[in-house]
Amino acid sequence: MQKPSNRRTFLATTAALAATIVVRPTMLHAQDDSLAALVRAYANGAPIREGRVKLDIAPLVDNGNSVPIEVVVQSPMTARDYVAGIVVFNEKNPQREVAEFVLTPMSGRARVAARIRLAMTQKIVAVARMSDGSCWTHTVEVLVTLAACIED
Amino acid sequence: MARTLITVPTAAGEGEIIEVRALIQHPMETGYRRSGDGDMLARDLIRRFSCRFVAAGKAGEGELVFAATLHAAIAANPSLLFHARATASGTFVFSWTGDNGFAQTERSALSVR
Numbered sequence: 001m002q003k004p005s006n007r008r009t010f011l012a013t014t015a016a017l018a019a020t021i022v023v024r025p026t027m028l029h030a031q032d033d034s035l036a037a038l039v040r041a042y043a044n045g046a047p048i049r050e051g052r053v054k055l056d057i058a059p060l061v062d063n064g065n066s067v068p069i070e071v072v073v074q075s076p077m078t079a080r081d082y083v084a085g086i087v088v089f090n091e092k093n094p095q096r097e098v099a100e101f102v103l104t105p106m107s108g109r110a111r112v113a114a115r116i117r118l119a120m121t122q123k124i125v126a127v128a129r130m131s132d133g134s135c136w137t138h139t140v141e142v143l144v145t146l147a148a149c150i151e152d
Numbered sequence: 153m154a155r156t157l158i159t160v161p162t163a164a165g166e167g168e169i170i171e172v173r174a175l176i177q178h179p180m181e182t183g184y185r186r187s188g189d190g191d192m193l194a195r196d197l198i199r200r201f202s203c204r205f206v207a208a209g210k211a212g213e214g215e216l217v218f219a220a221t222l223h224a225a226i227a228a229n230p231s232l233l234f235h236a237r238a239t240a241s242g243t244f245v246f247s248w249t250g251d252n253g254f255a256q257t258e259r260s261a262l263s264v265r
Contacts, residue, residue: 066227077237094184095226103221106205108169108237114220115227117182141163148227 020083038089038096039127048127054134055088055126059141064148072126073110073136077091077103083110092122095127117148154178157260158246163263164238172203172218174246176256182191198222198230198250205262207242211225214245238264 013085038050056070075083082105088098101112110128125139161174176198183195200221206214218234233249236244243262 034178070233084172089226094182095224097223098225099223100221102216104216104218106237107233107235108214108219108241111233111235112218113231117225117227126209 004018009126010126016092020106035089035096035125036093036125039125039135039137041091042127042129044106044133046129046133048135050137053086053126053138055124055140056140057124057140057142058077059143061118061142061144064144065145065146066115067118067142068113068115070111070113071101071128072128075110075130077105077108078114079105079112080083080131082131084114084131087127087128087129088116089125090118090122091117091120093123100126115134118142119134119147120144120145153237154248155256155260156246156256158258158260159223160236160244160260160262162261163262163265164244166238166240166264168238168263169235170238171233172230172236172244173233174201174203174258175229176248177229178248178250180222180224180226180230192196195224196251196254197224197226198248198254200249201230202247203236204245204247205236205239205242207240208244214242217244229232238262240264 052074053074061067071086073083083103086101089096122142123141127137129135155177157175161170164170178198181193181196185193187193202219203217204214205217217236244260249255
């Protein structure tokens with residue numbers, strides 16, 4: 001009686017082990033998806049496309065405590081066709097949201113700049129929502145040598 | 153009163169698009185850091201910024217030019233750059249609000265030729 005039960009446990013353990021190995025890459029994907037889910041939530045059902053937005057940030061950052069970023073969106077900024085909002089998300093700071101900007105035809109030009117904190121090497125994504133509801137994104141990978149938040 | 157530094161032209165041509173930079177002195181404490189004693193430092197952030205334009209001779213809040221919602225990932229002494237269309241003479245009203253009842257308003261006049 002002891003032997004088959006041992007084999008059963010062995011099979012169960014190996015199966016479980018195999019499952020964890022298979023699950024691992026999908027779990028890594030899940031983290032990446034949390035960023036995509038935030039972008040989808042901001043788009044509110046509208047199609048999300050790459051382009052029209054340019055997120056300008058240094059690819060190599062020495063000090064994560066103050067990193068200049070600039071977002072420029074191609075738009076005529078007229079009363080009929082303008083950028084309604086721009087949002088910036090990060091992948092690995094304690095909190096995904098960085099900032100959300102509201103623009104109007106009175107803004108005249110869809111260009112925004114700020115200084116942000118980055119905790120580690122990660123992806124930054126900028127999303128622009130046009131007055132017609134369509135959303136455009138640009139994702140940039142940034143290498144950070146001195147992290148903010150974790151160290152002082 | 154926190155110190156502010158606002159860079160905005162005081163005169164512009166009609167329809168001209170001007171660059172505005174608004175900086176305010178503020179620690180933007182994230183709430184994720186510990187002090188030297190190991191205690192968590194309480195979160196203290198500026199949450200919102202807005203820039204409105206009140207045309208000369210008109211009452212009320214004016215028109216929204218630009219607004220921002222800021223989070224912990226914004227660096228200390230938040231500095232924001234944006235643009236505005238000079239449509240008429242009037243006043244720009246800049247306001248910041250945040251945690252612990254933080255509220256500050258600054259003004260800058262614009263004359264349109």
